[in-house]
Amino acid sequence: xxxxxxxxxxxxxxxxxxxxxxxxxxxxxxxxxxxxxxxxxxxxxxxxxxxxxxxxxxxxxxxxxxxxxxxxxxxxxxxxxxxxxxxxxxxxxxxxxxxxxxxxxxxxxxxxxxxxxxxxxxxxxxxxxxxxxxxxxxxxxxxxxxxxxxxxxxxxxxxxxxxxxx
Amino acid sequence: xxxxxxxxxxxxxxxxxxxxxxxxxxxxxxxxxxxxxxxxxxxxxxxxxxxxxxxxxxxxxxxxxxxxxxxxxxxxxxxxxxxxxxxxxxxxxxxxxxxxxxxxxxxxxxxxxxxxxxxxxxxxxxxxxxxxxxxxxxxxxxxxxxxxxxxxxxxxxxxxxxxxxxxxxxxxxxxxxxxxxxxxxxxxxxxxxxxxxxxxxxxxxxxxxxxxxxxxxxxxxxxxxxxxxxxxxxxxxxxxxxxxxxxxxxxxxxxxxxxxxxxxxxxxxxxxxxxxxxxxxxxxxxxxxxxxxxxxxxxxxxxxxxxxxxxxxxxxxxxxxxx
Numbered sequence: 001x002x003x004x005x006x007x008x009x010x011x012x013x014x015x016x017x018x019x020x021x022x023x024x025x026x027x028x029x030x031x032x033x034x035x036x037x038x039x040x041x042x043x044x045x046x047x048x049x050x051x052x053x054x055x056x057x058x059x060x061x062x063x064x065x066x067x068x069x070x071x072x073x074x075x076x077x078x079x080x081x082x083x084x085x086x087x088x089x090x091x092x093x094x095x096x097x098x099x100x101x102x103x104x105x106x107x108x109x110x111x112x113x114x115x116x117x118x119x120x121x122x123x124x125x126x127x128x129x130x131x132x133x134x135x136x137x138x139x140x141x142x143x144x145x146x147x148x149x150x151x152x153x154x155x156x157x158x159x160x161x162x163x164x165x166x
Numbered sequence: 167x168x169x170x171x172x173x174x175x176x177x178x179x180x181x182x183x184x185x186x187x188x189x190x191x192x193x194x195x196x197x198x199x200x201x202x203x204x205x206x207x208x209x210x211x212x213x214x215x216x217x218x219x220x221x222x223x224x225x226x227x228x229x230x231x232x233x234x235x236x237x238x239x240x241x242x243x244x245x246x247x248x249x250x251x252x253x254x255x256x257x258x259x260x261x262x263x264x265x266x267x268x269x270x271x272x273x274x275x276x277x278x279x280x281x282x283x284x285x286x287x288x289x290x291x292x293x294x295x296x297x298x299x300x301x302x303x304x305x306x307x308x309x310x311x312x313x314x315x316x317x318x319x320x321x322x323x324x325x326x327x328x329x330x331x332x333x334x335x336x337x338x339x340x341x342x343x344x345x346x347x348x349x350x351x352x353x354x355x356x357x358x359x360x361x362x363x364x365x366x367x368x369x370x371x372x373x374x375x376x377x378x379x380x381x382x383x384x385x386x387x388x389x390x391x392x393x394x395x396x397x398x399x400x401x402x403x404x405x406x407x408x409x410x411x412x413x414x415x416x417x418x419x420x421x422x423x424x425x426x427x428x429x430x431x432x433x434x435x436x437x438x439x440x441x442x443x444x445x446x447x448x449x450x451x452x453x454x455x456x457x458x459x460x461x462x463x464x465x466x467x468x469x470x471x472x473x474x475x476x477x478x479x480x481x482x483x484x485x486x487x488x489x
Binding site for chain 2 (some may be wrong): 003006032036039055056059060062063066067068070071072074075078079128129130
């Protein structure tokens with residue numbers, strides 16, 4: 001009974017951390033602090049994955065989102081001018097449009113969660129690495145390849161943009 | 167009443183963490199003394215000789231000095247980031263110890279995804295370096311932090327790619343399973359190129375010469391930790407040597423058969439192999455000159471990465487043919 005209580009409070013603790021730091025990451029005036037808050041929020045999501053027995057996903061989350069993507073975002077921040085200026089502007093004038101987009105996304109997500117009802121609890125088993133690999137190369141081979149092509153296109157695009165004087 | 171196993175489990179976890187922390191501190195103290203002795207002998211000096219036998223207690227004296235030093239925070243520094251950065255760097259270097267197999271049963275937790283776990287948690291350290299560089303409010307620190315980040319991102323790719331063939335051969339990410347697969351032949355015999363790529367990338371990952379452009383003294387004063395002093399500086403120092411230990415542990419586990427060996431107990435073989443690899447890293451540091459930034463990047467992207475990809479392809483081909 002106690003372990004149940006601890007598990008529940010742990011979940012709400014992690015969820016609270018994610019919500020608070022996500023809000024901080026879009027409201028803080030200092031853009032470097034925003035990036036750091038986003039890192040904490042992403043770590044919280046990794047913790048949720050571990051809570052749901054998806055260790056592989058959690059580790060990939062840390063490796064890719066924090067180890068690679070956030071590092072690149074901070075790198076980008078540092079390469080912007082006046083980085084030592086503590087009041088770097090991080091808002092632009094498109095608040096109406098962004099409100100529309102994020103509002104629509106939230107509405108869709110809420111609709112999905114209302115419609116999605118299971119009568120029995122979904123069993124959460126740890127999936128083995130070999131199974132993930134097999135599924136990726138058989139059942140999900142097409143999406144896997146499509147994602148690869150998108151990434152390749154992004155890579156070539158980045159090279160073209162960065163070498164203007166080619 | 168809280169159920170007993172939970173409390174016991176919790177206490178056990180705390181005990182393991184404390185034990186590992188103790189081991190890390192002692193090991194780092196030894197490594198610092200060792201590095202000073204090795205560098206001294208390579209340069210025809212004696213190194214520390216006064217405190218203890220051949221200066222063996224020198225590091226303890228230095229640690230006490232660092233503890234007693236004034237804690238200086240510059241006026242331009244961002245207090246919170248400046249304060250947190252050494253913690254982030256050290257925690258990221260300490261977390262991998264959970265999955266390190268010291269001997270057959272001496273492992274805090276044999277995670278099924280141990281190797282991936284070590285790679286994932288140690289990749290967080292670069293954020294701490296960024297925080298230190300930015301938080302110091304000093305352009306040398308900022309430049310050092312950015313160079314470090316560029317270097318770590320670049321070399322992480324060949325590093326992970328060089329590990330892949332081993333994972334392909336064993337079909338597992340658990341440290342103990344990988345060691346078990348090397349009962350007869352060490353993987354360095356099958357994968358010498360992977361070992362070389364891994365070792366070169368690992369030296370770059372821990373920012374040591376010839377890849378230490380992140381703290382090139384002649385250009386950047388001391389890189390991202392220029393403004394740090396006292397206890398906070400020693401945290402960075404501790405993290406650097408801990409990282410050296412961790413990358414050597416991965417090399418030992420993946421390529422040198424881990425704790426396996428004749429006669430001596432597992433832990434002795436493990437420490438012998440790990441400290442030997444660390445010795446090689448120190449040897450390289452004190453005999454090679456530092457690379458230029460562009461040379462460093464070219465080497466990672468145009469040489470190591472294609473080679474690592476080729477190695478994966480050849481390994482896959484041979485595996486398919488044998489089957």
